[in-house]
Amino acid sequence: xxxxxxxxxxxxxxxxxxxxxxxxxxxxxxxxxxxxxxxxxxxxxxxxxxxxxxxxxxxxxxxxxxxxxxxxxxxxxxxxxxxxxxxxxxxxxxxxxxxxxxxxxxxxxxxxxxxxxxxxxxxxxxxxxxxxxxxxxxxxxxxxxxxxxxxxxxxxxxxxxxxxxxxxxxxxxxxxx
Numbered sequence: 001x002x003x004x005x006x007x008x009x010x011x012x013x014x015x016x017x018x019x020x021x022x023x024x025x026x027x028x029x030x031x032x033x034x035x036x037x038x039x040x041x042x043x044x045x046x047x048x049x050x051x052x053x054x055x056x057x058x059x060x061x062x063x064x065x066x067x068x069x070x071x072x073x074x075x076x077x078x079x080x081x082x083x084x085x086x087x088x089x090x091x092x093x094x095x096x097x098x099x100x101x102x103x104x105x106x107x108x109x110x111x112x113x114x115x116x117x118x119x120x121x122x123x124x125x126x127x128x129x130x131x132x133x134x135x136x137x138x139x140x141x142x143x144x145x146x147x148x149x150x151x152x153x154x155x156x157x158x159x160x161x162x163x164x165x166x167x168x169x170x171x172x173x174x175x176x177x
Contacts, residue, residue, distance in 0.1 A: 024132040025069065031125035032066045038118035042156075045111050048163060051156055054089055058149060065142055069132075078141050086148035093155035097162060104154075105169040108161040115157035122150040 010018050020026075036059055043055040061082055068077045106116035126146045129138050161168055 023135060024128060025136045028125060028128040028132045028138075029066055029070060031121060031128050032062050032069075035118060035121045035125055036062045038114070038121050042111070042114040042118050042153075045114055046156075046160070047111065048159075051159065054152065054156070057085075058152075061145065061149075065145060068142060069136070069138065072137065073139065078139070078145055080141055080144075083141060083144045083148055086145065086152050090148065090152050090155055093152070093159050097155065097158050100158070101168070101170045103171045104158065105171050106157070107169060108166040109164050111160040111164065112157040112166070115153050115160060119150050119153035119157065122146060122153055126150065 009022070010020055012018055039055050039059055039062070043052060043059070046052045046055060061078065064076050064082075065078050067075050107113055126143065129143055129146060132138055158168065
């Protein structure tokens, strides 16, 4: 599909406001799209029903986040219950994993690494949302959701390696020679 309306570097928001494609709000929307794709990649390699169910729900939530942002809350909106749901899921995985040794070097398995990749895109989304607040109102619940989501993805990555019997590589702060 094409309309040619974006050929000069502009696009419409969900409320019909025309903005440049270099706008921070468009960066955030692009991050949501990219994050959803990385989560889809992680989803196809996940071997566990609980992780797959979480990732499926997160993909739906990301569409809601995007609509909430571009339509400025005039259509579907992100609810605080979804942030609470993420917190509950994180608590379950934290209990399963136990003590965390920082800093974890991403890797070990395709399952874990794909989740780390999604986590880093999620962190970029979080930074771009902060920048976008200069142009458009961003509801605090969106920022809270994205912040918790990066934590959930981190725990998913740890759990993936643990369930596969792969030990995490830990990077320790040490003096350089």
